Amino acid sequence: MSFVMCTGSESTLKNCGSSGWGKSNRDHSKDAGIICSEVRLVGGSRCSGRLEILDDQSWVSVCDAAFDQQDAEVVCRELDCGAPVQVLGEDAFGKGDAQMWTQEIQCRGNESQISFCSISLSHKQSCTSDHNVGLICSGYTDAKLMNGSDSCSGRVELRFLNEWGTVCDACWDMRAASVLCRQLNCGIAVSVVGLDWFGEGSGEIWADVFDCDGNETKLSECSISSWSRAECSHRRDVGVVCSDSSLAVHDGLVRLSGERQCEGELEVSIHQVWRRVLLDSWSLTESSVVCRQLGCGSVLNFSGSSSSSPEHSHECVTGFQCSGSEAHLWNCSSPQTLNCSSTQQLSITCLGENNNIWADSSVVSDQ
Template identity: 35%
Template sequence: PCLYFSVFVFFLLGAQIRLVGSGSSQCSGRVEIYLRGAWGTVCDDGWDLPDATVVCRQLNCGTAWRAMQSAHFGQGSGNIWLDDLTCSGHESSLTECGHGGVGVQNCNHGEDAGVICSGSLIRLAGSGSTLCSGRVEVYHSGAWGTVCDDSWDLNDAKVVCRQLECGEALGATGNAAFGEGTGEIFLDDLACSGNEGSLAKCQHNGFKKHNCQHNEDAGVICSSAQIRLVGSGSTQCSGRVEIYLRGAWGTVCDDGWDLPDATVVCRQLNCGTAWRAMQSAHFGQGSGNIWLDDLTCSGHESSLTECGHGGVGVQNCNHGEDAGVICSGETHLLYQM
């Protein structure tokens, strides 16, 4: 499934940032920043959408939907590191924004700032789900809820797959094909054209207005996340494995990386069979995120995102451990090593 964790950490320009307190959503929560050897919060004095925009961009969580104030996601503890932030919205890191100085503030934790990013507003869950298939759930009014399958069709599924960057929509499922959800049913009678940027922009009856039960929960099957091979020069079927998730390309760690994992990559790229599963950044080190670690593919999956793993972005690696493959489409490389 699209596994979400309440804390997501991104390293940039020496400062770490994370979102805390939203439960299972990794792209909404209380903003915390790591400075001077400790995690601390941000005060909501002047906290607005441009400030939230920088946080969402820094965490690869899409666009900012709301800048939350008054400890909406609960009060933090310890230091309040930043106050009176004045971001333009174009900065690549929160530490690049104007502020009164690290630790200079006149706040208490009842004023802790938070964000809701577009990446937090939809997820796929349920029995048998993968990163790019499952029961559709949306985040609204502080809780996750499902979508009813009345009028649910491929145009609706296209919007979900696009929003999750999971490729093309292959199927729109109904009748709780991925299991019944719990809690609220937030949307019903959706009428998407297929071109909307998010499910919330489609026509519908209004949030919580429905005549459904959870045995009518809607789901999607998307083609998968994008994947590519990089670093082998002019070849197309060998290289460092990179996958596109949450708006950015990232690598795969070589912990447990083996021939069944490589087999899935070669199949997904129509590059024949897997000849070698390469470790230790054989094709050079990537940069940015390391999206997947501890993959456990059987070799029969049609997409790398269908394999078992610890969660998107959950890893204990560095780019010296980037995984690679050599597929049968590039067999001549075996004799050049």
């Protein structure tokens, strides 16, 4: 067979689409092989979820009292998910409908598969589905920012197991950026940028979608929801500017000062001061550039609003003119700075997946 196309739910390969049996013109140098696992994580992502193992052709859940860190090391390794970040009990990923496995797994920690571990046949736990063990693994073992002005700004590069790669901008938001800045001891994220800010990387492009709540201390603690279906290339390598970077006070950075990264009142950094932008002479064209610069997709709408930043009321800017193709607002024609005579500050709502709660940016507002 060749060109086999399955959805994953079929019970046999003959139910999948293909060019037909015996119709391939390929030789045996292209023969496919697979390795099946007797362990899986359910209810989370590929590398996180409720642990289930295959026992006599049936999937069974594992009691949290019968599982420890050494067992977790083996499961993460078998699933090609790196190392365990957290072992969770108390129904962290739901009860499921599998029967409970109550015998104790006894791994040394260096086995390649859970089936190579010993099982204590005499030691059984009294366990209910309320105590299914859950596991979070992460193959991302290191991170760095490249091609920036310092170690706290640059193109995001992550090491998955032993291989470094860049991150697609479709898979990244301000919360993940803030976790990365914290992991690198660089404060919080000031801006997420793409396109030509820090140049194109090389090698692998990681398309995992990081679902961080923003309070984690490192990226490996964030869950990974899915493998992005966005078309990614090195032209879409994402970059981050952290608050401890010298770039955090450079002209041209933008932020939306509401509670969400992709919605709020627009401010731009000019001469190391955050200035609010007025509605005068603003259009959808300029809005689209701002949404792109923030990694927030396309613009939904913009409007005028009364200022919620009285401490900046004497510092305003107007007069940006963009063609719409610019990567960031500073590539547009130069604005004018002026004393604020208008109370109509510009508010923008972007239609992007990154419209989530943003960390407080006050640490950079007065630098």
